Amino acid sequence: MNIRGALQGKRPQYRSNMFVTKKWSSWFRLSRESVSTKTCGACERELPDESYSVEQRGLRQSIRRCEECVAASNQLVLMKKGRTRSEADHCSICCLPLPLDADGSTLFKACCMNILCNGCTLAAANFGMEDCPFCRVPTPDESQALVMIKKLADAGDPLAVYNLGTKYEYGEYGLEKDVTRAVELYERAAELGVKEAHYNIGVLYDEGTDVEKDVAKAIRHYESAAMGGDVSARYNLGSEEHNSGNYDLALQHFLISAKMGDEDSLGMIKAAFMDGLASKADYATALRGYRESIDEMSSPDRDKAKSLGFEEILRTAAHNLKVPERWMEQSRRRAQDWTAPTAAVAGAGQCTKRRGQMTAAGDEIAERRAATKGHDPKGWRL
Ligand SMILES: [Zn+2]
Ligand SMILES: [Zn+2]
Numbered sequence: 001m002n003i004r005g006a007l008q009g010k011r012p013q014y015r016s017n018m019f020v021t022k023k024w025s026s027w028f029r030l031s032r033e034s035v036s037t038k039t040c041g042a043c044e045r046e047l048p049d050e051s052y053s054v055e056q057r058g059l060r061q062s063i064r065r066c067e068e069c070v071a072a073s074n075q076l077v078l079m080k081k082g083r084t085r086s087e088a089d090h091c092s093i094c095c096l097p098l099p100l101d102a103d104g105s106t107l108f109k110a111c112c113m114n115i116l117c118n119g120c121t122l123a124a125a126n127f128g129m130e131d132c133p134f135c136r137v138p139t140p141d142e143s144q145a146l147v148m149i150k151k152l153a154d155a156g157d158p159l160a161v162y163n164l165g166t167k168y169e170y171g172e173y174g175l176e177k178d179v180t181r182a183v184e185l186y187e188r189a190a191e192l193g194v195k196e197a198h199y200n201i202g203v204l205y206d207e208g209t210d211v212e213k214d215v216a217k218a219i220r221h222y223e224s225a226a227m228g229g230d231v232s233a234r235y236n237l238g239s240e241e242h243n244s245g246n247y248d249l250a251l252q253h254f255l256i257s258a259k260m261g262d263e264d265s266l267g268m269i270k271a272a273f274m275d276g277l278a279s280k281a282d283y284a285t286a287l288r289g290y291r292e293s294i295d296e297m298s299s300p301d302r303d304k305a306k307s308l309g310f311e312e313i314l315r316t317a318a319h320n321l322k323v324p325e326r327w328m329e330q331s332r333r334r335a336q337d338w339t340a341p342t343a344a345v346a347g348a349g350q351c352t353k354r355r356g357q358m359t360a361a362g363d364e365i366a367e368r369r370a371a372t373k374g375h376d377p378k379g380w381r382l
């Protein structure tokens with residue numbers, strides 16, 4: 001058959017009146033039925049319109065999903081994403097994953113928005129380094145730090161926007177406590193991909209003390225944070241499922257966070273195993289993953305810093321830098337501010353969720369500039 005012939009073959013055939021009528025009537029029948037029911041492209045059930053979200057109703061059958069199938073696939077994505085620590089969760093100097101304990105084992109630097117582990121802070125202190133070990137900017141006091149954070153936030157730095165939010169939420173650095181402003185900043189930071197911002201919004205709506213309680217909204221934000229690799233958000237999702245009696249989903253969440261090195265999650269799996277809600281294999285893989293993560297998070301410098309304790313690191317720094325006692329006093333107070341409440345480990349009973357985290361790490365603010373040689377603030381590299 002030549003091309004012309006092929007084209008001719010595709011010409012619409014003559015239709016009898018009867019054919020047209022039949023076609024019309026079947027279309028009419030279909031459209032009348034589709035007012036009340038639609039077929040889900042995944043489970044292939046014919047379900048009433050209310051089983052679909054408004055936007056799903058408009059889609060063609062092959063890609064249309066009922067709400068049950070949407071929830072199931074969302075759950076699948078939730079369990080698949082955020083199973084490892086993100087790039088942002090690594091020390092900017094030694095590049096190892098940051099420790100998860102919020103007891104002052106990390107330092108947040110307002111000058112360059114970097115988070116450093118205590119191992120690197122101790123190494124810098126031993127070296128007699130006075131300025132930020134990353135960007136060499138002198139450690140600022142509170143008002144200088146606020147200027148730095150605001151400047152970076154105005155320039156659209158996601159971590160600066162988030163950190164400014166924490167200052168408003170807790171009324172720090174001389175700012176008046178303003179939770180509404182904090183939520184605005186968190187929402188902006190969350191849009192820019194800061195998982196901690198999602199987490200903090202989640203905690204605010206979950207607790208409902210400073211904003212109107214909205215657990216569904218809190219969970220949505222916990223989910224976004226967890227999919228970005230936030231361990232505390234993953235733990236809270238596990239707690240939420242546990243407290244709702246969904247032990248299987250709770251176990252899936254806790255397995256992920258335990259393997260990322262979270263001790264409380266490991267404790268929950270152990271309790272679940274003892275209650276017969278998790279298998280021995282679950283506990284064994286969680287324990288193995290947990291230990292591997294702990295190994296990845298340790299280094300000789302960090303071990304030394306840990307054995308010395310935050311106090312001793314400060315003393316080393318103070319001794320090397322010849323700084324006054326009051327700097328140590330202030331830094332010590334800050335370190336205590338960040339001590340995280342430990343989660344209760346219970347069997348099938350209630351499971352305590354983790355409360356908000358302030359910054360991703362403790363701030364370091366020093367007054368030592370007064371005691372050391374004067375720095376010209378204009379000369380700071382930002
Ligand atoms: Zn379906
Ligand atoms: Zn480090």
Ligand SMILES: [Zn+2]
Pocket residue numbers: 109110111112113114132133134135136137
């Ligand atoms: Zn810096």
